[in-house]
Amino acid sequence: MSLVAFTLVALVAVGSALGLVLRRNPIHGALFLVVNLGCVAVFYLMLGAEFLAAAQVIVYAGAIMVLFIFAIMVLIPGKEETGPDPRRRLRTWALPAAGLLFLQIVTWLLLSRAPAPSGPPTEGGVETIARLLFSDYLFPFELTSVLLLAAMVGVLLLARRRA
């Protein structure tokens, strides 16, 4: 039963990723990416990471994609990819290269020995993650806040009219 659900979600995820790469209109690409992020959130739920699933929907599918769609609306770059591609010969190598990369990762996965599960499978546990973030990972956590502040100031500087 869960395998059927997994297969369905995986098909939607891969299909929406292909839609992002193959559709010419960037708005369609952004909407496909939202579908893909939702599918990954469902995977998180299946793996028992409820907190990350919620964060994925709020941060990625909410905030980040709204930013993307804003940028697409501001720039209206829909006409940029209509002309003939001057580097078509080079770009046809992309598909074999990506396929080779996929085969490489999968063979590495098949050849490597699976690590023995060292504990019971994780489930939910917002308290556990919070305890981890505020004890072992306290310094990176505070650094993240500084990083976000720096990004905010940097964006303000970049987006000024007369920079």
Added chain:
Amino acid sequence: MVPESYYLTVSALLFSIGVAGVIIRRNPLVIFMSIELMLNAVNLSFVAFGHRLGSYEGQAVVFFVMAVAAAEVAVGLAIIVAIFRLRRRLSIDDLSLMKW
């Protein structure tokens, strides 16, 4: 129960599609979205490995990746908008100033 290796395979597939998107597309915004796709694929493998090992550390790392990705998207989109203001067009082939 779905084995973790299935999740890892889907993750590898999404990552490869993202790589193909970065190479094929000419619109910097779509290239940026493909990079987000690759980040998500890696996040998925982190959570799958954490599930396998019975550890919450993978989820903590994914939390940090999400925060860094949010900062990265804001700065990257601001740079793209600034480039568009400067040149009035937006194609990745024009941006070869730093290529040697």
